[in-house]
Amino acid sequence: xxxxxxxxxxxxxxxxxxxxxxxxxxxxxxxxxxxxxxxxxxxxxxxxxxxxxxxxxxxxxxxxxxxxxxxxxxxxxxxxxxxxxxxxxxxxxxxxxxxxxxxxxxxxxxxxxxxxxxxxxx
Numbered sequence: 001x002x003x004x005x006x007x008x009x010x011x012x013x014x015x016x017x018x019x020x021x022x023x024x025x026x027x028x029x030x031x032x033x034x035x036x037x038x039x040x041x042x043x044x045x046x047x048x049x050x051x052x053x054x055x056x057x058x059x060x061x062x063x064x065x066x067x068x069x070x071x072x073x074x075x076x077x078x079x080x081x082x083x084x085x086x087x088x089x090x091x092x093x094x095x096x097x098x099x100x101x102x103x104x105x106x107x108x109x110x111x112x113x114x115x116x117x118x119x120x121x122x
Contacts, residue, residue, distance in 0.1 A: 004074035007083050007107060011099075015054055015066040029053050032110045039097075039114030050112075061085060064094065078102045081115070094120045 010030055017023040027047045036043065037050045044053055067089060069082040080100045084093030096118040102111040 003107075004079040004101075005072045006079075006102065007103060007109065008068065008072045008079055009110065011101060011112075012066050012068060012083060015057065018058070019037075020051075020055065023054060024051055030109055032108050035110050035112070037112045037114070039099075040116055041060065061095075063087070065089070069093065069096065076106070080092060085103075085120075093118065 069084045072081045085095040098115045100113045
């Protein structure tokens with residue numbers, strides 16, 4: 001798991017996984033047990049905390065998917081990247097965010113820090 005672009009892809013795949021059991025297994029494989037996930041709306045720790053955030057986003061944004069926008073900028077076990085929440089691949093994003101993830105020596109995510117650049121209108 002040393003390739004950070006692959007790690008980012010797997011991270012976004014978790015957000016897009018509809019099956020809760022598959023999502024939980026992917027989180028357990030990709031994240032360290034106590035990894036914090038912090039964005040402007042939530043601050044949680046661990047697999048269950050992050051899993052609940054993803055489940056909530058999937059419920060709120062049914063039918064939408066997360067995709068990478070641009071390229072991954074990575075060095076020293078950390079990566080920054082922009083993502084979009086889209087109705088279909090390649091569509092204009094209804095929301096855009098910027099995340100930074102940090103990995104441990106084995107390439108597992110040990111922290112995610114998220115920022116929201118564009119949010120859907122209420």
